[in-house]
Amino acid sequence: MVNSVSDNSDEKEFWENVDTQFEEKVQDFSKTLNIAVIGKVSSGKSSLINALLKKSRKKAIADVGAEAGVTTKLKILRLDDRVRLIDSPGLDDVRSGNSDITREFLKHIDVGIIVVTGAADASQKRYLDDLREHCESVFVVLNKIDEWDKHSPLALEKVVTQWKEVLKIEKIYPVCAFGYDVDTLPxxxxxxxxxxWLREDIxxxxSSKGKDLLLARHMGEKKSYAVGIIATALxxxxxxAFIPGSAVYITATQGAAIVSLSYLYTGEVLSSKAAFALLPAFASEAATTTLFLWVKSFLPPTGIIDIAAAVVATSITLAILATINSVLESGAKLEEEELLKSKFRTYRKQAETTLKGLALTDLKDLTSWKGIIEKFL
Known part of the structure; x- marks a missing residue:
């Protein structure tokens, strides 16, 4: 994190290098995400969609009703301008939609989910094969496993095995998404x-396609995704911190994480300029450590100093990103500089206390960071 440098040419070169690193780190939010959920009427597709997106009953986005056939034909859910989800009995229904949206959707489906229920049915194989021809990745879900709760534990296992055999697949996701029906008792x-497990694999x-935040943006609960963004950055x-010229890389990482957090909570894509414009407010609150990191970043590796720099860099970055997360989560604006400074002072003290005594292996371990951040936030 850097506020300014003494020479204008050095400053220009620094920010050019930061921009280069930033572009390599930040997701391309101009991409689109298409998801198709295919299955027979009353197979519980709408309930599954709500559960997949971590929605509460009150905030369900897919209509669910107690009567069979609430979703009797193609339903297009536009989660935003970039994310579309189609709920349909089969791709034939999508094709028969005969609209620009459905034609464009069929050209590229990122994720296909085929939902089945009850005893194994070989006729579902043709729907699976059709979906595979249009999708990059297909997930098979055995829904309504609560139907087997009163049977022997082996009964469900036997049904899962039968579905695998008739569909010729290696993996199926047994799930239950009960309780979204409007007629469910209060x-x-x-x-x-x-x-x-289904959500995690999707x-x-x-993530491998650089599209995970496009979906995470629409999750009913966002904390776990914020934790992941912050932990990855840390x-x-x-x-x-151990790389010569580390200030460039650290600044780019901080900026990319700020952009990701902003998109997660608001759906707005901050420019690199807007993200980096927030950093001087934090630099002014940590002038001494900022100068230390800046000077150290141009020195050769020296062991103990590098470890100290890593602790300082992660401590400041944790405080910065916790501040950004808190402001966005509350619905406040990132332009409120005094709010940023106030929260940063609090989080910086917490970060220094939290990181005291941590080993270098902990600083480089994603799982350790996630546990720390969950408590920190």
Whole structure:
């Protein structure tokens, strides 16, 4: 994190290098994400969509009703300008939609989810094959596993095995997404089972395509995604502190994380200029450590000083990103400089206390950081 440098030419070169690193780190939010959820009427597709997006009953986005056939034909859910989700009995229904949206959707489906229920049905194989022809990745879900709760534990296992055999697949996700029906008795808790593993694998696939935040933006609960963004940045900073010219890399990492957090909470894509414009407010509150990092970043590796720099860099970065997260989560604006400074002072003290005594291996471990950040936030 850098406020200014003495020579204008040095400053220009510094920010050019930061911009280069920034472009390599930040997601391309201009991409689109298309998800198709295919399955028979009353297979529980709408409930699954709500559970997948971590929605509460009151904030459900897909209509669910107790009567069969609430979703009897193609339904297009536009989560935003970049993310579309189609809920349909099959791709034939998507094709018959005969609109610009459905034609464009069929050209590229990122994720296909086929939802089945009950006993194994070989006729579903053609829907799976059709989906595979249009999708980069397909997930098969056995929904309504609560139907087997009164049977022997082996009954569900047997059904799962049969579905694998008739569909010729290696993996199926047994899930339950009960409780979204509008006629569910008040006070009845949601029964969500198995959806976590499905969501995790979908998110891992989307992450490999640089599209995970496009979906995370629409999750009903965002803390876990914020934790992931911050933890990833801190691991990077801990490593970058040992690199000559580390100030460039650290500044770029901080900026990219700020952009990701902003998109997660607001759906707005900050420019690099807007993200970096926030950093001087923090630099003014940590002038001594900022200068230390700046000077140290142009020295050769020296062991003990590098470890100290890693602790300082991660401590400041944690305080910065915790501040950004807090402001965005509260609905306040990032332009409120005095609010940023006030929160940063508090978080900086907490960060210094939290990181005291941490080993270098902890600073470079993503799992360790996630545990620290969850408590920190």
């Amino acid at each position: 006070g009845t808790p949601l029964d969500i089972r198995g959806v976590y 998110e891992n696939f989307l 691991v990077a900073v801990a490593v970058q």
